[in-house]
Amino acid sequence: MKLDHVQIKQFRNLTDVSLHPSTSLNVIYGANGSGKSSLVEAIHYLGFGRSFRTHRHDHAIQHGEEAFVVFCQITSDQPDDESVIKLGYQRDRKGNVQIRRNGETLQRVSELVRHLPVQLFTPQSADIVSGGPGGRRRFLDWALFHVEQSFHSVSACYQKTLKHRNALLKQNSSELKADGSDYWTQQMVRYGEQLNDLREALVSALQPYINDNLKQFLTDFCFEISYHRGWEKGRSLAAVLQQNFERDQRLGFTHSGPHKADLRIKTEGVLAAERLSRGQARMLVAALLLSESEYLHRVQGRQSLFLLDDIGAELDAAMREKFLTKLLASSAQVFVTAIEQQQVAFMDDYKDKKVFHVEHGQVKEELK
């Protein structure tokens, strides 16, 4: 799917913005505070149903206004499919959300976000490497959400069961049995094993893409990537929950399971986070994200939309060029923000490109 029209209303300093992006490269440039990140953040709402800058949706509503609206039109990227989908997302200060698809109201954010596989790359993306395992699980789960139909319900059931089991552990409830024969433990085992199987299969499928991209992006390093499922190797989740029951009950939560999984990335036997510079860590993340969208394209023929906010931060021109060139070759649709156009000067001759200048919340396409 390609985004071919975006309209943003009353979103931060963007009062009423309408743009028809290129289906390949879009360069968004402008001074500090002009509204570049706000534009990217608004598109992020369509891909995730939330901001990447704040948990407070009301902070994104323009001062003095009651609600923001982000609307887009996407068209299929398959040659034999001419379908057009119109999506709208509105949020007001009271917390009401309205999500629409072709005029119909959608009940769930998941119904919105499955239309647009959006990947975000910002200076904070290095956290996928240097931060806790949650970011790496979200990285894996993004691909599973878009590729595996069953993932969303398996993951939701697992989270619900885990929450309930933890609540019962805290209450010391007799509903839970030490031998794991109770309903909640059995459900957790069932969904936990399913979730783990999906993740393990994904990691094996992604590995060749990741290895290939890492070889090109970080030539001086060799990496070892391993998936840790969140409980001891060679044992069933049921056996581990049974063994840990007393400790789980004492501490009031479940210690083992796919909610503890991690994707460990090492170089020369050391965690990559401890060895790489920040720019190198960002390139590692670039390789990971690119690999996912190449995989998505391979298995489903779907293209991803990349939001690269502040591409100049911590990446030198050679790194920027490597990443952007490879992204565009994978036929992703790309939005890249920069303070000056110079930061992407290496793309000057690229044909399928549109340039937008942002100034005081106004976005103007620069005509060639």
Ligand SMILES: Nc1ncnc2c1ncn2[C@@H]1O[C@H](COP(=O)(O)OP(=O)(O)OP(=O)(O)O)[C@@H](O)[C@H]1O
């Ligand atoms: N709710 C809001 N209502 C109105 N304006 C807002 C709101 N939230 C933030 N702003 C303002 O919007 C402007 C645009 O911010 P944005 O982060 O998009 O700028 P930017 O172009 O990405 O800047 P930089 O290059 O410094 O990252 C800023 O001046 C900011 O203060």
